[in-house]
Amino acid sequence: MAAQGSRPQASRSPRAAELRLLDAAAEWKERGACHGRNDDAMFPDSNREQKVAAQFCQLRCEVQTECLSYALEADERWGVWGGTTERERERLRRRAQGRAE
Numbered sequence: 001m002a003a004q005g006s007r008p009q010a011s012r013s014p015r016a017a018e019l020r021l022l023d024a025a026a027e028w029k030e031r032g033a034c035h036g037r038n039d040d041a042m043f044p045d046s047n048r049e050q051k052v053a054a055q056f057c058q059l060r061c062e063v064q065t066e067c068l069s070y071a072l073e074a075d076e077r078w079g080v081w082g083g084t085t086e087r088e089r090e091r092l093r094r095r096a097q098g099r100a101e
């Protein structure tokens with residue numbers, strides 16, 4: 001337990017990093033245009049429906065950048081995030097891997 005008056009030390013464990021990422025995501029998720037909508041709307045099955053959902057993000061959402069950053073960092077493979085479809089994020093991941101090699 002931290003002594004009174006001292007700041008708690010930030011943990012460097014991967015689990016703590018994951019929890020910080022989720023905490024940060026909770027803040028912007030509440031401001032997302034999809035907040036409160038049926039979850040299925042952002043997890044459509046067909047590529048065509050995903051493109052429609054991605055357009056919704058691009059036209060209506062003020063936290064598109066935060067959402068896409070989160071999805072890439074958390075490696076979200078399914079659904080529409082930050083105005084991108086699953087295929088578009090896969091392309092971004094491959095491009096980033098190509099640059100890292």
Ligand code: SF4
Pocket residue numbers: 029031032033034035042056057061062063064067068080081082083
């Ligand atoms: S960018 Fe799209 S998926 Fe992300 S919070 Fe906004 S509306 Fe929801």
